[in-house]
Amino acid sequence: MKQRNRQRDAFYPVQCAGAPGSWRARLHEIIFGIDTPAGRAFDIGLVVAILLSILVVVLDSVPSIGGPHRKLMYGLEWFFTLLFTVEYVARLATVRHPLRYALSFYGLIDLLSVLPTYISLLVPGSEALLDIRILRLLRVFRIFKLTLYIEEYTRLGEALAASRRKIMVFLSVVLMAILILGTLMYVVEGPDHGFTSIPMSMYWAAVTMTTVGYGDITPHTPLGKAIASFMMLLGWGILAVPTGIVTAEMTARRTDRRQGTRRPRACDECNSTGHDVGARYCKDCGAPLPGTVPAH
Amino acid sequence: MKQRNRQRDAFYPVQCAGAPGSWRARLHEIIFGIDTPAGRAFDIGLVVAILLSILVVVLDSVPSIGGPHRKLMYGLEWFFTLLFTVEYVARLATVRHPLRYALSFYGLIDLLSVLPTYISLLVPGSEALLDIRILRLLRVFRIFKLTLYIEEYTRLGEALAASRRKIMVFLSVVLMAILILGTLMYVVEGPDHGFTSIPMSMYWAAVTMTTVGYGDITPHTPLGKAIASFMMLLGWGILAVPTGIVTAEMTARRTDRRQGTRRPRACDECNSTGHDVGARYCKDCGAPLPGTVPAH
């Protein structure tokens, strides 16, 4: 049994449809498995195909590249679409519950990988710029197929899920600050200086507190600049202060020992200092330190 | 007794006014309590009302939304004002010391939630743009009513209060740097290049050291650019250096073990680590550490 299948049955329902040995099982092994050379070759080939196809989409969007080479781009796009269609059909053919797979996260991504090009066939007048851009976005979602291949993403996702309450609380505080301080700047600066509405001011507040600082909207009044400076120090300080606190605690003990400002304990026997706060025995002679009860 | 009441009597004086069983007590339970379904439903309803009312204020400030829908906005604003007025009166009616509540933090927030709309009645000529903007700001303070419902805010506030001296010291160092380096740039660049006064230069110094970097004021002289580069490295370095130091210490031990240059030792007896490089005895149990000859 594949380690990947075991962990993801609900999220990634890819149990094999065929009896062991059948062509279905062999194909299933190649597509979903990592144990055989064929399986691994398939995976590498697929990763390369995904990256190349996305490169084609990205380059096609550049007018100076996509413009002069319409035939080539068209051909490449159809090549990849057909490739991914064959892959998609193969997947559906070899899993026990094709419908379940088609509705799973990766099944939908696989469908999105091929759908845009077919859609552009059915809707022939889609030279409308927005449509083309949307189709490009859908094709670019193919990148999510890659996440299957990196174990660490699962772990990253779980770590995030575990901390989600802390993240929510933190985010809500930041959003409240953006709302309040943004509205304050809306009052202080006003529409004459670019702060035309509360949402606009909140956008500026986000730009400032995250230290991005485009400069498309800037404060002009002295009070506005003062409030803005406070907000910048807040956004930057949220990064600097915790880091500094952690580092300060680590360094403080070392510095204190050297200076002797906090009364560091001296061993009664050998008079040495520099013992950890929680240490019970002298690290130099083994005698018990004053103020603690020895373990034996 | 509600856990929330117990912790916050001074800050949030909401003891029940009525005898148990009276309508006062039942209403008090709904408004301030979290133990009954009615209490929880009230809380959820209130949170939704707060968020919706703020959404109305925010959207109303956008000329293209608030302009064409003045009647609707007016109606919605009165709806929420009346809703919060009823809530406010109910709170005052059910607590033992209504005056104390009215003067507490949340009592004042509740008052601010409803006052602006009544003020706009009494002062009919408040189409003055600044007045409208100030009223919007006051309404937006309703968001603080939400903080009652998230426990973690209390803990966050306490953690901040505990570290306040460290934060003050750190902030004062940053402010001194902004003052000195800002004034230095005022000397070097001068009013011709945008540094029209010391406060203006301090604003630029804050924009630079917090890495926001609007670009509304930039150095033009070579010396100014050099000083600015130093300031940027300072502001960014305050974030990077402590992080790097902490990570370096963590990684160094691992790398050293592989290389064999430092020998981190674990005590044979009690398995504790973290012994000083020159230590000869385990600080946790007194046994001799491996690799050293005991003093006795």
Added chain:
Amino acid sequence: MKQRNRQRDAFYPVQCAGAPGSWRARLHEIIFGIDTPAGRAFDIGLVVAILLSILVVVLDSVPSIGGPHRKLMYGLEWFFTLLFTVEYVARLATVRHPLRYALSFYGLIDLLSVLPTYISLLVPGSEALLDIRILRLLRVFRIFKLTLYIEEYTRLGEALAASRRKIMVFLSVVLMAILILGTLMYVVEGPDHGFTSIPMSMYWAAVTMTTVGYGDITPHTPLGKAIASFMMLLGWGILAVPTGIVTAEMTARRTDRRQGTRRPRACDECNSTGHDVGARYCKDCGAPLPGTVPAH
């Protein structure tokens, strides 16, 4: 003996000049001491005077404030100068080695506090804008007198001194990146796009890698934008990656225990898992864990 004097004799030579009880000793106590009410009152008064005098300098530099109130500003500046002159003379009069004090760090700061105003007397034609700005900068250095009063600055300074080699190494790597990548952009973009020389390109590289991003110089060529994106990810990544690595290690253990992907040890006796990597005894039943030798 004052704790401050003891720690700083070399850096801050302020031993008392007079015999105990003399007017010198009493004045010394007031100026340098913190044990008597008079001493503490002096300190508070001095801090307030320093902050007010700097406020005067800062506001004076704003044309709209300093312009119309020249007489007032002039008077205030002389008031503070005379105040600090008296303080300076008093300090010199009460220390045992006035020359040593005058040449120490704080002695020089005290001198700089008063000198500008006297200089502006002797050089009557100093309405030259640069001169005025330089005099303002010198006056603003008074802020350093405040550092005497905050203990934590000493500790902060020592922590920095302790880590100076690490900081130097880190800074040198960053400077090398700024040099190499800046020069690379100088080649790729060239003077037509703002990268007029290597120093200019290094300034841009510092602006980009520290994520300040003024926007006064930006890349225009596709290759330039690609290199710039790499540099941004580098500068931002130096902040993000160590933080992420530290947090990942902390969270990884917790997640692994829950998933059971690394083979966590199960206690032979009670079958519980979730033991720390270095733990030797089962935290739930006290029996020794497999793979470790118990301490007793």
Added chain:
Amino acid sequence: MKQRNRQRDAFYPVQCAGAPGSWRARLHEIIFGIDTPAGRAFDIGLVVAILLSILVVVLDSVPSIGGPHRKLMYGLEWFFTLLFTVEYVARLATVRHPLRYALSFYGLIDLLSVLPTYISLLVPGSEALLDIRILRLLRVFRIFKLTLYIEEYTRLGEALAASRRKIMVFLSVVLMAILILGTLMYVVEGPDHGFTSIPMSMYWAAVTMTTVGYGDITPHTPLGKAIASFMMLLGWGILAVPTGIVTAEMTARRTDRRQGTRRPRACDECNSTGHDVGARYCKDCGAPLPGTVPAH
């Protein structure tokens, strides 16, 4: 044997060519060794020469400095080129495998240090601006010769190599976000607002998520500004959230102790801490933890 040689034979093949005592060996000692006064003097002199030569290249690129002093710059550049040529020849002459050295990292850097000036001789028409700029870049690579002299760079490099998988995974997630969110903004904003292609939008996404924020391209539509705000909070949050989580955990224990909600316990026997909340036995020595009833 030199400690540096031992660690780097493969990377830095500099074994001595001559028998001990010969002129080769003595020269080898001076160039590659650090044990003799001559060796150390050579090292210091070389570092100074490298820094000065780079200063010459940097200043030469500034039109106002390099322009008027062409003869001086030319002379200085030839001086350093000849100096480094002599050094290069000396190195090749004293190592046992000159070809291996010439193809090693430092051998190539040494070659690059001198080649540009010779090239500029052979190709006399290289006043072409691009050529000159490329030659300056090659000369600036001399800075890498300095890395030999700082031990910490090796350790830094090894720490990076050790974490390379984590860094790759993290970078890939960031690149995927830049691709997806950049393409999304390409759809939402479109070429009319500066988002002319997917690569351009990815460049903007990198500028925004790394909080650099040039402002050369900014969102104009409300939806675009909302998505941009999300991306800014993401890029800034990746810095803020882990830091906050680490600090919160450190502070929570302290706050909890004061409040008495969690009971961090120290083992009576061996004084170790860090026991899980539900643990009943000390993980370091097996003794029962206070406050719990042992299982047996």
